Amino acid sequence: MGNKVKDWLKKTVPVVQSLERRVAESYWQAATTGDSRYEEEYTTALGGLRRFYADPQLFSRLQSFRESNIEDAQLRRQLDVLYMEAAMVQMPEEDIQAITQLEAQIERSFIHHRAEFRGTPVTDNELKEILKDETDTYKRKDAWKASKQIGKRVAPLLRELVKRRNQAAQRQGYQDYYEMALKLSELDEGLLFSLLEDLKIKTDQPFADLKKELDKQVADRFGLLPEGVRPWHYVDPFFQEAPPVFSRELALDAHFEGRSLEELAIRTFREIGLFVEEILDCSDLYERKGKSQHAFCLDIDREGDVRILCNLHGNGYWMGTLLHELGHAVYDRYHNQSLPYLLRKPAHIAVTEAVAMLMGRLVRDPEWLTKVAEFPKDQMEAVKEALQKQTALDMLVFLRWCLVMVHFERELYRNPDGDLNTCWWDMVEQYQFVPRPETRNAPDWAAKIHLGTAPVYYQNYLLGELTASQIFHAMQKETGAEGHPLVNNPDAGAFLRERIFHQGAALPWGEMLKMATGSKLTAHHFIQQFVPEPADEAKPRRVPKEKADR
Template identity: 60%
Template structure:
């Protein structure tokens, strides 16, 4: 037995046990909001961090990594992943304890927070209902402000966390925690921001035109509000990360009174993917004390995959359910023969790609017809609006991602700067939404990711690019299918073989190239959602 394998055989079972207990505690904390489960999770998180922070483990991993050139590639990959994780937690014992405590506190703050709206305590779903239907501008403004109240609760904790994370990263020679996180997650920072600048330039003009058209429609129901007078509270989503439905598509009516779980089962069964057991283990409906967000969690990498949602019979939650189940099937369908450390997605962005691919189905005509049962004549009426709305949705999301990614890099460059103003500078630059007059509040901190899922948002954007590239490959592979993911079991087989079963045996850039036949290329995303059809333009010119 090699020294590398001996180390893995000795240490991985301990890591595996810790991670299972930690995820079980996290699940209980998220589904109940009870303090005892939050405290248990915090203790386990600290113990888990302590293993990776241990100088002896870190030194041994570095030594093993330097001598693994001739060893089994799967063994080397495991050592490499453990070393990268260990690098991220090279902190003093007291720093480990503080980081675990702060992250748990922030998570708890979000789980238990209910916004104070005109004397009433409201959930996120209830706030969104107001922003979806209320036509009184003052009430909307109050609801939007209420959605940001959590920011003031956690802002100081997020700054403390950023300073703490930076100190550890800088001791290792990194510029800051942001730079370290990208590097250890196998993302080249120069490549990423070159890609972002390109996406910004490619979407600046199309987004500007779409937003002007959208703002005219958004302003219509309000007396004395012109499009240029719109403010953040006039949009449905408090962060404007999702576009309002402005193209007269009655999305929600197709899901009213429906069991979303049944539609989800039918969707995945059509791809030859089983989700019923996942749903049986999951927690799907909102209640007091439960986390208001949605997530997927793989408890043990041995089949216990679950999702948390707060379902309501509408388009948003239908898409979210499909999204989270996309994560879940990725986790569930890994190759069970792989070692524990490799039984996970190649990267956060690759599992996001599958989740995005599934979530998009809710606005695909073929899915609406075959799964949701929308009559074909209705779809013909909706076709043009569907295309426009999907394009608007994606453009809005891309511009929102730019806000988060650029702001978070700034957060770690200087956690003590005027972040309140910096946030709105990026919102104005990327989302074209003016800062509300006299607004001085930590609106940025109302986004949970900054505290509990740091340096994450680029994975959503990379995931969207990958999703379009994967879809392009599926269309090439199944040219006779109206949509390759709708009632096509061969598509599920393709995803299992090319995306799910490889697990994390190779870096994500290699996986994407092997799965799609080429390196990550944003042109498929741009062709799908940004660039207008060249043939159509040519026809217009001839006419």
């Protein structure tokens, strides 16, 4: 049977490789040009790949092979990887066509959309500048509302897309698409939400403490009481990133203005023994009309053609984003080419996110800022404590935002016709402690591109943060680094290459992580690294044992 499987894979894998390359190349062209011709090519290519996987004969053959007794672990793993891809699209032709068209329509809407701010079309970067610098509350509110305009446009498409996805999943016996997507990405829904609840409980009070300080500073800036702070008073429209209230004196944006972010990134990776020049040479890094306003990394062929898309500006946000996307890119670029094509990819989305997050975190690290970004040491000493506090705030703000997205997306698939506008703000208030705007009833949830184009993905960001801290801890211990293990430490690059990149998808990701770091996934290292102790007055009072027993 092993030989039979090998012969079948020899015929099947080249077809997969060709189809996937066509999808990647057409997506790249569509995202970088906004040309409708490439958008149509991408839609056609994606539909072709899905039709290939949806073939009942292929799926039946996969099921039969997987049920047979195959001793070769690498062969079994290739079948598992193919099976998970094929099971996601077991649906009739009309569903494939409808889902692919809806996804493409939503993607196009985001690529071409330019919000209207007080009668003028503006880019996402321009809206961010307004929310960063503007002190007029009414202008800020208008800018915040403008950032949500796309939601009204795509919400009906997104509801229809969710229902179509659910129908396809239910035909296979799943409750909904959400359950199917988690299972087929090797995630247990019960364990995931148990972990989320544990994180919520452990961060409720520390987040409340930091947000109380944040809101006081934000309120002072606008002449408000803290209870008067609303979503538009923050810099990020979704409050997924914290404003630099504690590290404002660091003036990161001013430090990166006029600098070559690419050169700083090249130096960062070179000093840990990884090289990104070829990646940057074939990437698309600067803003222009028609181009996607987002950032991503794309492995075109699993043979070394790896590209990133950014819209760089000389500020801390884009410095961190560039390092983040290059983190994805080096994972793809340094695959073990001796692995079979199907296994020549990250072990899991959460693991490639972890590597990207490890690199993106550097923009807030004092050692990287002084040694690589050449921030004056005397100034750093003066703001080091504030920067540490800001980093904790950044992490908790993002973690709590992830809780919103993951819980909301599950509800979206459970009840796509429900009152999602209210559901969204219920969760924002519950997890982010941000009050909903009075009398607002709009599909603000639909303004988040991931819900349409990267479904059931957001938990991977949260798992990625936990995994990043676990890898960081293991790397620090393994390499014996006295300072930050990712600053001027070639052993760090060797650790990543050998323990993570070269493993590809040869093992289920939980097994790979345990082999790389010495333990299964845990939140312990993230909590230890970033979550401060609750304020003294917030700590629970000790109760004598005899009273507690009663």
